[in-house]
Amino acid sequence: MKLFSKKEEKNDPLDQILYKVPGTNTAITWADSLEGTLVTGSTGSGKSSGAGRHIGHAMLKSGYGMCILCVKKDEKKRWLSYIEEAAPHRKEDVVIFNKSSGLKFNMLEYEMKRQGEGAGDILNAVESLMALNEQNRVYLSGGGGGKDERFWDMSLRRFCSKGINTLLYAGEEVSISNLRRLASNCLKGDEPEQYRRLEAMASDEGIDPVKREQARDELEEWIETSYFLQVLLNISNKSFTKNDEEDVDMIMKYWLREFPKIGEKTSSIILESFMGIVEPFLNKGILRDQFTNGISDELLPETIYKKGKIVIIDFALKEFGIAGIYAATIYKTTFQAAMERRDVEEETNPRPVGLWIDEYQQLCTHKTDAQFQATARSSMVATVYITQNINNIQFVMGNDQPDAKTKSLLGNLNLKFFASNDNHDTNIWASNMIGKHMIDMENLSISHKNEVSKTKNQQMYYRVTPEQFTVLKTGRKSNNYIVETIVFKAGKVWGHDKRNFALVQFNQKSSVY
Numbered sequence: 392m393k394l395f396s397k398k399e400e401k402n403d404p405l406d407q408i409l410y411k412v413p414g415t416n417t418a419i420t421w422a423d424s425l426e427g428t429l430v431t432g433s434t435g436s437g438k439s440s441g442a443g444r445h446i447g448h449a450m451l452k453s454g455y456g457m458c459i460l461c462v463k464k465d466e467k468k469r470w471l472s473y474i475e476e477a478a479p480h481r482k483e484d485v486v487i488f489n490k491s492s493g494l495k496f497n498m499l500e501y502e503m504k505r506q507g508e509g510a511g512d513i514l515n516a517v518e519s520l521m522a523l524n525e526q527n528r529v530y531l532s533g534g535g536g537g538k539d540e541r542f543w544d545m546s547l548r549r550f551c552s553k554g555i556n557t558l559l560y561a562g563e564e565v566s567i568s569n570l571r572r573l574a575s576n577c578l579k580g581d582e583p584e585q586y587r588r589l590e591a592m593a594s595d596e597g598i599d600p601v602k603r604e605q606a607r608d609e610l611e612e613w614i615e616t617s618y619f620l621q622v623l624l625n626i627s628n629k630s631f632t633k634n635d636e637e638d639v640d641m642i643m644k645y646w647l648r649e650f651p652k653i654g655e656k657t658s659s660i661i662l663e664s665f666m667g668i669v670e671p672f673l674n675k676g677i678l679r680d681q682f683t684n685g686i687s688d689e690l691l692p693e694t695i696y697k698k699g700k701i702v703i704i705d706f707a708l709k710e711f712g713i714a715g716i717y718a719a720t721i722y723k724t725t726f727q728a729a730m731e732r733r734d735v736e737e738e739t740n741p742r743p744v745g746l747w748i749d750e751y752q753q754l755c756t757h758k759t760d761a762q763f764q765a766t767a768r769s770s771m772v773a774t775v776y777i778t779q780n781i782n783n784i785q786f787v788m789g790n791d792q793p794d795a796k797t798k799s800l801l802g803n804l805n806l807k808f809f810a811s812n813d814n815h816d817t818n819i820w821a822s823n824m825i826g827k828h829m830i831d832m833e834n835l836s837i838s839h840k841n842e843v844s845k846t847k848n849q850q851m852y853y854r855v856t857p858e859q860f861t862v863l864k865t866g867r868k869s870n871n872y873i874v875e876t877i878v879f880k881a882g883k884v885w886g887h888d889k890r891n892f893a894l895v896q897f898n899q900k901s902s903v904y
Contacts, residue, residue, distance in 0.1 A: 404741075410449035412878055414895050415885045419806065421453070421743055423880065424773035427764055429801055431817055432810025432876070433779055437866035439469075439749055441874030441897035442808040443777055447747070448477035455745045455773065456484075456695035458726050459703045460719040462750035467705040474701070481701065486689045488722070489705035490677055495685035498721045499555075499565050504686075505729075506693075513555045515728055516565070518759070520551045522724040523668050525756050526716050529787045540789060546657070547664050550574075553645045560631070560639055561622045567672040567683050569618075574665055576619030579658055583647045586613070586620075619646075671714055677706060678714050682721060690722075692729035696744045696771070708753055719754050727763045730770045743771045751776035752783035757796055764803045776804060780814035809877040811863040818857035825879055825892045827851040855892060864896070872899040 405422035412419065428446060432438030450457065451474060461467055467487065474481055488494050502516040524547060554573050558565045578586065592598060592606035614620045623646065631639055650658060672678045694700045706718040726746065735741045746767075748754050767774055778784060781801065785793040798820070809821045834846045855877055863875040874897045878885065885893030 407453070409453055410445065412885070412893065412895050413445070413897060415893050417883060417885050417893070419449075421773075422768075423806060423883075424450075424745075425743060425768040425771060426806060426880075427767065427804035428773070428775045428806045428808070429804035430775070430777040430808045430810065430876075431780060431812060431821075433812050433814065435865060436810040436812065436863070437874030437897070437899065438777055438808070438810040438876075440866060440899045441810060442876050442878075443749065443775070444473065444899070445897050446775060447473045450743075450745045450773070451478040451481060451701075453743075454481075454699055455743050456699045457701040457703075457745045457747060458692070458695055458722070459701070459745075459747045460723055460754055461703065461705045462708045462715075462719070462748070462753045464707040464709055466707070466749060467703055470701075470703055481699075484699055484701045486694075486700055486702045487705055488681075488690055488702065490681075494687040494690055495681050496690045496722065496725075497566070497682060497684055497686055498725055499567065500684075501686050501691075501725060503559075503565050513552060513559070516555055517548055517551045518728070519721065519724050520668055521548055522720055522756050522759055523717055524664060525758065526720050526754075527667050527713075528789070529755075530713050530716055540791065543660060543664065546653075546661050549645075550650075550661050550665055553642055553650075556638065557622060557626070557642055557646070560629070560635070560642065561625045562629075563622060563625075567669050571666070571669045571673060572618040573622060574662060574669075576617040577646060577662075578619070578651050580651055580655065583651050586610075589613070623647075671717060676714055677711060678717055682718065692722075692726045695726070696730070696733060696738075696742065699742065708750075716753065720756065723748075723754060724756070724759055727759060730772050731763065731766060733770045735769070735771055741771055743773050746772055746774045748775070749777040751778045752787055755784060755787050755800075757788055757800060761796075761800050761803070764800065774804065780812060780817040781820055782814060782816055806880045807878070809860055809879070810874060811865045812860045815857065818860045821860065821877065821879070822853045822855055822857045825853070825855050825877070828854055854890070863894075866897075866899045873897070874899060 403422075405420060405425070407421050408418045409421055409424050410419050411417065424446075430438045430442050430446075447470070459466070459470055467489070471485070474485065486494075488496070498519045499516050502512075502519065521544065524544070551570075554570050555565055557573060558569055563569055589606050589610045592603060593610050595603060614624065623643070626639060626642070653661075672683050688694075689700075690702065692702075695702055702722075704719050704722050706715040708715045711718070723746075730744065730746075763772075764774060781797055784797045784801065788796045807821070807824075809817075812818055828851070834848075836844050836846075838844070860877065863877070864870040864873050866872055866874040876895055876897065877892055878895050879892045881891075884891060
């Protein structure tokens with residue numbers, strides 16, 4: 392036995408090479424991918440067929456589980472071709488969730504019945520509903536949201552929370568349809584007082600029997616036609632533990648005292664906001680058919696990292712409109728929450744998981760995405776977001792500091808590929824990020840006597856100027872299928888001259904990765 396022999400170092404699986412960037416000797420490791428990837432470029436720049444294709448192939452070959460959210464109609468077809476080209480042995484891992492799949496995913500049922508210590512915690516279900524509210528605001532009102540947005544969000548969040556809790560304590564199914572029935576019948580204004588008065592008259596033996604009987608009839612009719620009253624009466628007739636009694640008392644106070652007294656305008660806005668969330672699920676279409684009842688085992692988010700599944704959510708925006716946005720948002724927020732619960736330390740051979748969104752601006756939910764990206768690395772999730780420009784993201788950030796929110800979110804995507812772009816703000820942002828360096832400037836002047844003088848000085852100048860992004864090759868036959876991008880990642884050096892960026896070329900036709 393050697394006393395002074397070197398201990399064998401354990402290889403960190405995150406140091407495995409995911410892919411090499413073409414034209415450089417720089418490797419992108421699993422660890423690098425977990426820090427997030429952003430790909431930008433104008434429409435037709437080759438951002439998806441260049442850098443996007445290269446990264447997608449690499450993830451598939453490395454065995455990443457994948458959650459792919461389709462915005463474009465051809466996205467599913469694109470990914471099936473990626474699998475055929477790069478990892479045909481993984482065809483059996485593919486799960487396609489679309490209108491013809493017959494699969495179902497009820498987000499509320501999932502949150503109430505899933506495994507884990509936090510199972511049944513209503514806050515997760517509330518967050519899912521609030522994410523839909525945010526998408527409503529973005530899609531229907533152009534990313535609006537004024538100075539009172541936080542107040543209305545808090546009020547709506549409280550309304551959703553009380554609604555779900557009410558159904559739970561009543562022993563009713565927590566579903567979109569039941570939440571809507573509860574909301575549509577809830578008491579407003581002086582209705583609680585009217586109910587108490589009728590209840591008192593119906594049991595008062597000292598009043599005119601005719602009036603007493605009339606009060607009983609009115610009360611019975613009201614209860615028969617009000618799901619809300621039926622649920623509250625069900626709760627009031629039950630026995631609960633001391634802890635539950637406190638919760639039940641808060642629920643009753645909310646519905647019978649607080650909500651009816653907040654004012655007609657305020658209650659109307661809260662109810663309209665809530666109805667705006669749930670109404671799409673009640674109309675004929677994919678949301679009612681596939682997102683209100685039942686959960687298909689194939690769609691459980693945990694299978695993506697436990698079994699390496701490739702889940703493709705295929706409800707294209709151009710085909711399904713707001714319903715498609717809802718479908719993708721429901722699965723995205725549920726997936727993100729499931730990944731945050733993932734305990735990598737307990738897994739024998741943990742592998743990364745990819746979250747892939749092309750046309751990211753359509754599915755961006757700032758609050759949940761920013762929180763998720765901040766901790767995605769510890770959950771071994773490699774996000775890849777593809778969009779045209781930063782203005783697309785700013786547009787969906789609302790009116791409260793959209794620029795700061797955008798740069799904060801995108802700044803947490805550490806690996807960036809910039810394809811050809813004519814967007815001034817994106818090009819300036821990229822140039823400033825890459826930075827400036829000192830260059831020699833020479834000035835030549837000629838006097839009226841034709842005497843020539845030269846002066847030299849040094850100035851700070853962009854390493855990559857904004858206009859350089861406008862002349863990058865965009866692929867297709869006219870460019871020999873070459874897509875050029877500028878790649879940047881803090882902490883990485885590229886090429887023989889060890890610069891902090893590189894001009895790289897992706898071949899749209901090449902299958903060697």
